[in-house]
Amino acid sequence: MTDNGDAAPLVRVENVDKYFGSLHVLKDINLTVSRGEVVVIIGPSGGGKSTLCRAINRLETIDSGTITFDGKPLPAEGKALARLRSDVGMVFQSFNLFSHKTILENVTLGPVKVRGMSRAEADKKGMELLERVGIASQAGKYPAQLSGGQQQRTAIARALAMGPKMILFDEPTSALDPEMVQEVLDVMIGLAREGMTMVVVTHEMGFARRAANRVVFMSEGQIVEENTPEEFFTNARTDRAKDFLSKIL
Numbered sequence: 001m002t003d004n005g006d007a008a009p010l011v012r013v014e015n016v017d018k019y020f021g022s023l024h025v026l027k028d029i030n031l032t033v034s035r036g037e038v039v040v041i042i043g044p045s046g047g048g049k050s051t052l053c054r055a056i057n058r059l060e061t062i063d064s065g066t067i068t069f070d071g072k073p074l075p076a077e078g079k080a081l082a083r084l085r086s087d088v089g090m091v092f093q094s095f096n097l098f099s100h101k102t103i104l105e106n107v108t109l110g111p112v113k114v115r116g117m118s119r120a121e122a123d124k125k126g127m128e129l130l131e132r133v134g135i136a137s138q139a140g141k142y143p144a145q146l147s148g149g150q151q152q153r154t155a156i157a158r159a160l161a162m163g164p165k166m167i168l169f170d171e172p173t174s175a176l177d178p179e180m181v182q183e184v185l186d187v188m189i190g191l192a193r194e195g196m197t198m199v200v201v202t203h204e205m206g207f208a209r210r211a212a213n214r215v216v217f218m219s220e221g222q223i224v225e226e227n228t229p230e231e232f233f234t235n236a237r238t239d240r241a242k243d244f245l246s247k248i249l
């Protein structure tokens, strides 16, 4: 194989430690994510899953170790940081849509403001993305007029509008009513099938089984286990993982 960069991991996290004051929240984390790979991170609350995701697009700084994206250390500021944030999309549990903007405006804001796209082109692309996540008919409405599932699909379209190289999903269905979970997971499964690189914090086993290449179990700031979903869900190796699975399955 030639070393053309494409074969190198998209994300490489090496020996990363992070503290909040005296609280050691990431403990010597090592994780690589290849292009096109879907990695599910699972584990008990407070284990550091969100902090790790946030560190990957530099919403959090780290205290030691290195994180590279696309072969380069994460930039600290300026245009390079803005570029990183559009290359690494993020979808949160709480949607984080702009309440005073329409669904279409939520999707086009980034491309117009950050990418300098024309309004006409951004609208055209935005409508295509809303079509793709199944809510084109809602384009002129405001977030509060949509269901939680529709709002989260808007958030996914907004991340896609920046043309990301990967998307981080932090418990994207945890705030949803049960009947809306699947419509969001279906969009995510579609993205996975199309080859999007994804890191997904979720306890949705069905999604992990259908879409994940790898499950990473995190607890108390450490990666305790890493395995295929089949192996992890049927044959967890550690007591910590077995104990966690016995509570959620």
Ligand code: ADP
Pocket (backbone or CB within 6 Å): 020, 023, 025, 043, 044, 045, 046, 047, 048, 049, 050, 051, 052
């Ligand atoms: P998870 O997503 O697995 O539930 P988090 O990454 O959110 O875990 O949190 C890991 C630990 O760090 C928790 O103990 C949490 O209370 C703490 N923590 C997270 N963010 C902050 C912060 N901004 N300041 C102080 N402590 C934090």
Ligand code: MG
Pocket (backbone or CB within 6 Å): 049, 050, 051, 170, 171
């Ligand atoms: Mg979290």
